[in-house]
Amino acid sequence: MKIAMIASEAVPYAKTGGLGDVVYSLSKELNKLGEETVIVLPFYKSVRSKIKGALKEVSSFYVSMSWRREKATIYETKYDGITYFLVENAHYFDRDVMYGEYDDGERFAFFTHACNQLFPEIGFKPDIIHVHDWQAGMLPVLIKEQNQEFYIGTKVVFTIHNPAFQGLFPKIVLGDFYNLPDSLFDNGKVRFKDQVSTMKAAIIYADKITTVSPSHAAELLTPEGGQGLDQILRLREWDFCGFLNGVDYSEFDPETDDIISAKYNSKNFAEGKAKNKAALLKSMHLVDTGKPLFGVVSRLTWQKGIDLLFAMCYEMANRGCNIVILGSGEYSVEQRMEQLRATYPDIVGIYIGYNDDLAHQVYAASDFFFMPSLFEPCGIGQMIAQKYGALPIVRRTGGLRDSVINYDGSNKESANGFGFDSYSPDEAVKTAIFAYDTWWNVTLRKKLMKNAMTVDHSWKQSATLYLGLYRSIAARK
Numbered sequence: 001m002k003i004a005m006i007a008s009e010a011v012p013y014a015k016t017g018g019l020g021d022v023v024y025s026l027s028k029e030l031n032k033l034g035e036e037t038v039i040v041l042p043f044y045k046s047v048r049s050k051i052k053g054a055l056k057e058v059s060s061f062y063v064s065m066s067w068r069r070e071k072a073t074i075y076e077t078k079y080d081g082i083t084y085f086l087v088e089n090a091h092y093f094d095r096d097v098m099y100g101e102y103d104d105g106e107r108f109a110f111f112t113h114a115c116n117q118l119f120p121e122i123g124f125k126p127d128i129i130h131v132h133d134w135q136a137g138m139l140p141v142l143i144k145e146q147n148q149e150f151y152i153g154t155k156v157v158f159t160i161h162n163p164a165f166q167g168l169f170p171k172i173v174l175g176d177f178y179n180l181p182d183s184l185f186d187n188g189k190v191r192f193k194d195q196v197s198t199m200k201a202a203i204i205y206a207d208k209i210t211t212v213s214p215s216h217a218a219e220l221l222t223p224e225g226g227q228g229l230d231q232i233l234r235l236r237e238w239d240f241c242g243f244l245n246g247v248d249y250s251e252f253d254p255e256t257d258d259i260i261s262a263k264y265n266s267k268n269f270a271e272g273k274a275k276n277k278a279a280l281l282k283s284m285h286l287v288d289t290g291k292p293l294f295g296v297v298s299r300l301t302w303q304k305g306i307d308l309l310f311a312m313c314y315e316m317a318n319r320g321c322n323i324v325i326l327g328s329g330e331y332s333v334e335q336r337m338e339q340l341r342a343t344y345p346d347i348v349g350i351y352i353g354y355n356d357d358l359a360h361q362v363y364a365a366s367d368f369f370f371m372p373s374l375f376e377p378c379g380i381g382q383m384i385a386q387k388y389g390a391l392p393i394v395r396r397t398g399g400l401r402d403s404v405i406n407y408d409g410s411n412k413e414s415a416n417g418f419g420f421d422s423y424s425p426d427e428a429v430k431t432a433i434f435a436y437d438t439w440w441n442v443t444l445r446k447k448l449m450k451n452a453m454t455v456d457h458s459w460k461q462s463a464t465l466y467l468g469l470y471r472s473i474a475a476r477k
Contacts, residue, residue, distance in 0.1 A: 029463035043088035109177035134167030137198030140205035158206035167198030212378035213399030217242030246459030284349035295366030300329030305372035311425035386452035
């Protein structure tokens with residue numbers, strides 16, 4: 001089966017969040033399963049410095065958007081067995097940032113047209129085109145409205161990674177950017193909140209729609225969790241499902257991780273984690289109090305349940321526990337983090353920014369991992385933490401519910417973390433205290449940590465589910 005991933009980012013060339021990891025890891029695993037999977041990305045300014053292998057031009061053509069006529073030059077490179085096609089246009093992509101430009105709608109419309117024209121140009125006929133998020137959400141519209149002979153038999157899957165970004169633009173973009181008639185707006189197919197929505201368009205026109213966890217799929221079908229998309233998704237409910245993202249264990253595995261201070265596995269983790277904890281605390285000039293270490297690796301933004309996070313951190317710091325936080329985001333949150341450190345300078349360490357090496361070290365050193373998100377479509381931090389034996393303490397929403405089995409005092413054979421449901425500081429603190437109390441029972445603690453380390457969140461499981469979905473629609477006439 002030939003599969004084409006269409007995305008605005010993918011490791012190792014472009015990444016701002018989990019989307020980049022998902023597109024790369026899923027493609028790699030599909031190739032391992034014997035499928036031919038390629039990735040199509042914009043050729044951002046930052047990409048060139050990250051290309052280590054051969055880079056060759058394979059095609060060039062002009063893209064027309066109303067009165068505009070812009071050239072797309074297509075380059076091919078390979079990484080980790082995956083073929084990447086990079087869409088170059090200096091006017092749109094030779095910039096210092098990937099997103100947040102005043103003309104993002106036009107930039108990604110160009111990318112969408114280029115993807116549409118690319119496959120006939122290079123003679124790669126996909127059985128499945130898998131579009132990720134809003135940036136190329138109009139691609140299934142172009143394919144189906146233009147009735148191109150080349151795409152007969154090609155099916156389209158659309159995955160919602162972040163429903164908060166819905167690709168909303170004025171009605172005029174239909175004709176101005178996409179060369180499509182206003183009737184698609186007037187009949188409601190692409191209209192959402194009185195604007196054109198590339199995300200809604202993809203939901204309506206794709207053959208199947210997925211999101212990144214079963215619980216998040218259920219949440220998106222409700223008025224409370226759907227962020228306005230629930231009514232649209234209910235129209236396609238039988239074609240909508242959620243598959244939990246996986247973890248790339250070739251990168252995140254304490255048994256093979258060269259970044260951490262001491263390697264370990266599910267049999268010798270007690271000694272290994274102790275060594276990593278000592279090394280991390282020393283590097284951050286913190287005093288080891290002999291109590292549990294709570295770790296955080298997160299964007300510091302409202303979505304991540306910041307009020308709950310601070311409530312738990314202050315409670316645990318008051319009890320003399322060590323806390324190490326790595327992240328960046330909203331300035332006001334960063335300042336509150338600095339206040340936390342100033343209040344407990346000997347036991348709380350804060351790193352504002354992102355440092356991949358430090359992230360690995362936090363996972364390896366921590367006894368517990370805070371992730372009390374307001375909403376979390378999938379989340380990956382909790383699954384990485386489990387692999388490193390850091391028990392997640394999560395609010396049970398989206399993928400956090402699907403990946404963490406809460407210890408309730410009676411299920412030690414299966415539990416691999418702690419969870420609570422209500423978005424409440426009291427509930428969050430109560431759960432953190434319960435986890436803290438559990439830590440002192442060494443036999444129980446080790447059992448829960450071993451459960452966490454041996455749970456399988458590999459991409460093989462997720463890729464197998466996607467492949468089953470692809471095959472089910474590829475067989476349709």
